[in-house]
Structures are given as C-alpha cells and as structure tokens.
Amino acid sequence: MQYSGGCGDQLAKWVIRGEPELDLFGFDVRRxxxxxxxxxxxxxxxxxxxxxxxxxxxxxxxxxxxxxxxxxxxxxxxxxxxxxxxxxxxxxxxxxxxxxxxxxxxxxxxxxxxxxxxxxxxxxxxxxxxxxxxxxxxxHHDVIQQECIACRERAAVFDMTSFGKYYLTGPDAQRTADWVFSANMTGPAGSTIYTCMLNERGGVEADLTVSVCEGGEGTACDPSFEGRGFYITTGGSTGRYCAKHILKEARSQGWLVDLEDRTEDLALISVQGPHSRDILQQLTHEDLADSSFPFSSHKTITLAGHSLRALRLSFVGELGWELHVPRDSALAVYRSLMDVGKSWGITNAGFRAIDSLSCEKGYRHWHGDVRPDDTPLEAGLAFTCKLNTQTNFKGRAALECQRKEGISKKLVTLTLEDGSRPLWGLEAIVRDGEVLGYVRRAEYAFSLGRAIAYGYVRRPEGGRVTKEFLSSGTWQLEVMGKRLPASLHLKPPFDPQNLRVKGIYGGQ
Structure with a gap:
C-alpha cells in the first residue's frame, strides 16, 4: 500500500513497454x-x-x-x-x-x-x-583488514558457490549471445568475457562473465552439447533474474536455445593473490603460465585429482583463478588447496574483504554502482560494449544516441582525505559547495588507508559531465552532517595500470 502509486505507474509501463523506467529489483519476483x-x-x-x-x-x-x-x-x-x-x-x-x-x-x-x-x-x-x-x-575491522592484506600479499581463498552458473546452448545460442550481451561474443572457445546485459534504454540489467566453450564429457563442469556454447556466471542474488532476462529475449525473437541451471551442481572456489599460481601449480599438470593460460581465459583441467573448469579471472584485482568444481569434488579440492597453500601463507577470506578489495580496484557491483537506470557510458563500462562492430545488441541505439549527445551524469571515484573516518553510502557528494549527487557504494580501502566511495554526479545547471568539469573544483563528502575534504580519481586509485591481474608484481 505504501508504494502502490509508484509501483502501479511503473507496472503499467512494464506491461506496455516491456520494462519499467526505474530500478525495481527490490520489488521483482525474480529476486x-x-x-x-x-x-x-x-x-x-x-x-x-x-x-x-x-x-x-x-x-x-x-x-x-x-x-x-x-x-x-x-x-x-x-x-x-x-x-x-x-x-x-x-x-x-x-x-x-x-x-x-x-x-x-x-x-x-x-x-x-x-x-x-x-x-x-x-x-x-x-x-x-x-x-x-x-x-x-x-x-572486527582489523580482522577484515588482515583478510585483505593476505589477498594482496600472499593468497586467499573465497567460497563463491552462491554465484549463479548457467550454460547457454542450442541452435541459436550464438545469435542470442550476440543480442543479449553487450560485449563481443565472437571470440574463440576458451575465452572469457566480462559483459553487461542492457535494456532498451541502455540501462544495465546485469553485469556478468561469459565463457565461450564447446561440448565436453557430459559432467557438470564440462557438459556435452553441439556447436558453440556459453558458460555464464552471475552474482549470487541475481541468477534467476539474469536467466529469465536471457530466456525472455530469446523467446521474443523466436530463437531456439537451452539455458541449463548448474548453480546447485557446481561449487565456486576462488584462489586469489600473488602466490595463487604457485599454489595451484603444485596440484595440476596443466601449465598455468601466462603464455598458456592468459587472463580472461578458461579451461577444463584436473586439479588435485579432480576435473573442474578453471577461469583465470579476478574480482579483487589480483592474479587468480576461479575453480568451478562439481559439488562432490569441492571439499577435496578445497582441502588440497589449504594444505599445499600453508607454506605460502594462504588464508580463508569472506565477502567483506571482497567488497573492500573490489571497491579500491574500481570493479563495479551491480545494483550498487550500476542499476537498470544507469548506462555503461555513465558507469565507465563503455569497454563492455561492441559499439565498434556492426553487430546489433539490445540497448545499442540508446547508447549511440547518448554517446553522440554526451552524458549528463557520471560515476565518480572519491576517497576521504581523513583515513580515520568510515563511509557507508548515501553520503552527499559536494563540489565547490554544491551537492551534485550522493554515494552509491562505499568501503574502507585498506591498501589506500582511507575510505573510498562511488556515486553519480550531475552538473547543477545541467549539460554534459566532462573530464574537465570533474578535474576542476574542490570536492567534499558530507559525513554525519560534516563536509570533509575528498580527492577525486579519474582512474582506479589502486593498480590503475592493471598489472597485478597479469601477475606483474615487480616494483610494487
């Protein structure tokens, strides 16, 4: 009853236009x-x-x-x-x-x-x-700090089994992937792509990773199918939401696809940090060197005597692999990792550490940094969109129009100059005494020794938000009623050259 007026308005638009204008994930039955x-x-x-x-x-x-x-x-x-x-x-x-x-x-x-x-x-x-x-x-702030330090300096294991895991296959799998995913999906089998799914307005319905693969031996981590397929990994709370979006788009076009849910069948164990390769290499005959297993690639391998799909990815900005392991093998693989990793200082770590590590690296969280009412151009995710190709995809027309006209809001990165103060989100973002927006997501960045925040800003008078506008002015964040000095960063303040995910640690 409290939200009936607004929900009724958006529901009507949803029925007529196929999607609401606002972010309604909190009211969506698919959650x-x-x-x-x-x-x-x-x-x-x-x-x-x-x-x-x-x-x-x-x-x-x-x-x-x-x-x-x-x-x-x-x-x-x-x-x-x-x-x-x-x-x-x-x-x-x-x-x-x-x-x-x-x-x-x-x-x-x-x-x-x-x-x-x-x-x-x-x-x-x-x-x-x-x-x-x-x-x-x-x-327990210091406990989370130690988990983050372990990941940055040694190695950490994250249980990310809650993530959604799906295989998109069938006669029209490629056609569906080209339309639904904003990134280029024509890469070879073995490639893994970070991409978005967009709505008609160019808003981000989800961000996810998609691995191009071929049919295998029929196991949960290597299913058998004909033609090209796509292994999709989504955030833990959005799996069904993403699956329904993909199926809706395929069915509306009359395309024949299968979307197999393997979420419950596969564990996801993420091993991240400078020593992750040293540890994993002790448990597999597969060559994990950059030349044979580069970043953004995947393979089915045998590790600790168990078959699994390994993706060289990182959501914390470090050298690392995600191990997608059949449920019955997961505990044995985990124990082997912890046993071998002892000499390398391996440790368990949780999502509180992931939140901090990903935030200081500049990685986006869906429904925090990006929502269905934010576009990739506004969120700094233009690199996920195949606008330099001739391939059409959902939301492309809206993005091309926005690119031509310029963006009127922009996701910015700010850090508090006072490292003794926390941020939690919803703080006002102030430039030259004027409030331009508010913080969407904030964490304490232990590698930087201060709190970090992300939020969208608009010019007070309207118009384009340009690099020149962002680079000028004095920035503040309003924390508990007080405006505190803040620094704006045009690039992620931690490892802006993306060296660590490539395993390059010299001189850092």
Missing part, C-alpha cells in the same frame, strides 16, 4: 529462489522478523536471523568450523568474514515471542552481528 517461497516455514519466520524489525535502524551489515541455512555450499561445515561469520543472500549461506572460533547460526527463536520457543540464552553469531550495529568501524 526470489522459487523453493524458498514455497517453503511455508521460511516464509512465516522471515515475514515475522521483517515485520518486527520494520522500524529498526538499518545498519550497513545487518543480517537476518530467520530462515537461515536453506542453501549450503559443500564447504559450509568446513568453513563454519574455521570461524566463518556467514551472510545470507538469496537463501545461500556465504562467508562474510572469519572469526577466531565457530559461530554457527542457530534456529530462529522468534525472539521468544508468541510462546513459540524460548529465546536463545547464548547466541555468539547474533552477538557478533550486534557489534556491526554501528556507523563507526566495527570491532
């Missing part, structure tokens, strides 16, 4: 994992918790207590024993950060209400959550 909404116990508990906390202060790293443990990685018990403080995303339990001792999430107790069950007398997980209920640095 739910179907088995969850059929689970009455989950719905009841989550609804009660949502209602009871409706007027509570929303802290940046709050997590639900209801309806937990619905989707578990094959590494879950191992990571729980290692002290993982889990986050919940789309039903998945994923590591947030690592405590010194196990902190399992206990069954929901309804806070002792309704005589349903007694409230937990001792709940270490909940106690750690309350330590995050602050707009200052949490007490």
């Amino acid at each position: 739910f994992h179907p088995p969850l909404i059929k689970n009455k116990s989950w719905v009841l508990a989550r609804s009660q918790e949502c209602l009871s906390s409706n007027y509570s202060i929303v802290f940046p790293h709050d997590e639900p207590l209801a309806g937990r443990g619905q989707r578990l990685s094959p590494l879950h018990q191992e990571l729980e024993a290692a002290g993982s403080v889990f986050q919940e995303r789309n039903g998945w339990e994923r590591p947030g950060w690592f405590h010194s001792s196990p902190v399992p999430v206990l069954p929901y107790d309804y806070f002792g209400a309704y005589d349903h069950t007694p409230a937990h007398a001792d709940h270490p997980y909940y106690s750690l959550l309350t330590q995050d209920n602050t707009f200052d640095f949490p007490v």
Whole structure:
C-alpha cells in the first residue's frame, strides 16, 4: 500500500513497454529462489522478523536471523568450523568474514515471542552481528583488514558457490549471445568475457562473465552439447533474474536455445593473490603460465585429482583463478588447496574483504554502482560494449544516441582525505559547495588507508559531465552532517595500470 502509486505507474509501463523506467529489483519476483517461497516455514519466520524489525535502524551489515541455512555450499561445515561469520543472500549461506572460533547460526527463536520457543540464552553469531550495529568501524575491522592484506600479499581463498552458473546452448545460442550481451561474443572457445546485459534504454540489467566453450564429457563442469556454447556466471542474488532476462529475449525473437541451471551442481572456489599460481601449480599438470593460460581465459583441467573448469579471472584485482568444481569434488579440492597453500601463507577470506578489495580496484557491483537506470557510458563500462562492430545488441541505439549527445551524469571515484573516518553510502557528494549527487557504494580501502566511495554526479545547471568539469573544483563528502575534504580519481586509485591481474608484481 505504501508504494502502490509508484509501483502501479511503473507496472503499467512494464506491461506496455516491456520494462519499467526505474530500478525495481527490490520489488521483482525474480529476486526470489522459487523453493524458498514455497517453503511455508521460511516464509512465516522471515515475514515475522521483517515485520518486527520494520522500524529498526538499518545498519550497513545487518543480517537476518530467520530462515537461515536453506542453501549450503559443500564447504559450509568446513568453513563454519574455521570461524566463518556467514551472510545470507538469496537463501545461500556465504562467508562474510572469519572469526577466531565457530559461530554457527542457530534456529530462529522468534525472539521468544508468541510462546513459540524460548529465546536463545547464548547466541555468539547474533552477538557478533550486534557489534556491526554501528556507523563507526566495527570491532572486527582489523580482522577484515588482515583478510585483505593476505589477498594482496600472499593468497586467499573465497567460497563463491552462491554465484549463479548457467550454460547457454542450442541452435541459436550464438545469435542470442550476440543480442543479449553487450560485449563481443565472437571470440574463440576458451575465452572469457566480462559483459553487461542492457535494456532498451541502455540501462544495465546485469553485469556478468561469459565463457565461450564447446561440448565436453557430459559432467557438470564440462557438459556435452553441439556447436558453440556459453558458460555464464552471475552474482549470487541475481541468477534467476539474469536467466529469465536471457530466456525472455530469446523467446521474443523466436530463437531456439537451452539455458541449463548448474548453480546447485557446481561449487565456486576462488584462489586469489600473488602466490595463487604457485599454489595451484603444485596440484595440476596443466601449465598455468601466462603464455598458456592468459587472463580472461578458461579451461577444463584436473586439479588435485579432480576435473573442474578453471577461469583465470579476478574480482579483487589480483592474479587468480576461479575453480568451478562439481559439488562432490569441492571439499577435496578445497582441502588440497589449504594444505599445499600453508607454506605460502594462504588464508580463508569472506565477502567483506571482497567488497573492500573490489571497491579500491574500481570493479563495479551491480545494483550498487550500476542499476537498470544507469548506462555503461555513465558507469565507465563503455569497454563492455561492441559499439565498434556492426553487430546489433539490445540497448545499442540508446547508447549511440547518448554517446553522440554526451552524458549528463557520471560515476565518480572519491576517497576521504581523513583515513580515520568510515563511509557507508548515501553520503552527499559536494563540489565547490554544491551537492551534485550522493554515494552509491562505499568501503574502507585498506591498501589506500582511507575510505573510498562511488556515486553519480550531475552538473547543477545541467549539460554534459566532462573530464574537465570533474578535474576542476574542490570536492567534499558530507559525513554525519560534516563536509570533509575528498580527492577525486579519474582512474582506479589502486593498480590503475592493471598489472597485478597479469601477475606483474615487480616494483610494487
């Protein structure tokens, strides 16, 4: 009822035009994992918790207590024993950060209400959550810092099993990929491409990685099919959203494709850091050198005696590989990595570290830095668009028009000059005393020793936002009612030359 007017307006436009004008992901049924909404116990508990906390202060790293443990990685018990403080995303339990001792999430107790069950007398997980209920640095700020340092200086393992994993195949797979994905999809098998999917207005419906592949042996990581296929990896909360978008576009054109969901069948173990290649090379006969396994490529390999698909990618800005492992092999592969990696200083790390590392590197988060009402040109993602080819793709006309007219808003990178202050998002962005926008996403950049923020700005008088406009003026961020000096960066402030993802660490 509270949003009925606006939702009704957008729903009408959705019916008539095929898409809403605003970002409605928070209201989109595709954000739910179907088995969850059929689970009455989950719905009841989550609804009660949502209602009871409706007027509570929303802290940046709050997590639900209801309806937990619905989707578990094959590494879950191992990571729980290692002290993982889990986050919940789309039903998945994923590591947030690592405590010194196990902190399992206990069954929901309804806070002792309704005589349903007694409230937990001792709940270490909940106690750690309350330590995050602050707009200052949490007490475990240094723990997350150590995870980030381990990744930058040695090696870190991230369990990213919650990511969506799909194979796009069939007679019209290439045609569908050319239309749906903004990047050039004509590369050879073995290539991996970072790309966007756009709407008719050129807005970013998703960013994701797509690996060009051929049919294989019929396993979860190497399925058999005819012709060219595409292995798609999406963010953990957007898998179904992305899958439905791809199928909708293919069906509207009458194209014949299959989109096979392998999310539950494959674990995703990401090994990142300067020593990642040293560790992995001890477990495989596959040559991992740059000449045979370059950045943005993938292969099916045998590692620690198990077949898997390895993608040389990084979401943290380091030398590293994503290992897409059949579920039954995941635990053995993980244990082998941790055993061999001991001498290299390997450590577990969670998504709190990923958020910090990716932010200081300038990597985009969908629905934070980019949404369906932001275009790649505005978000600094023009390189993901095949505008220099003759291949048409959804949203191309809108982008060409915007490129000709110039952009009226631009995603900017700012760092606080005072390294002792945190940022959390929604802070005002100020240039020469005028508010030009607000922060979409912020993290503490441990490699820089200060907080970093991303947000879109517009000129007060309207018109194009140019490099010259951004380079001039004095910038500030309004933090807790105070305007603090900030520095604007036209390039990512960490490793702007992209040397580390190529394994080049000399002199740094």
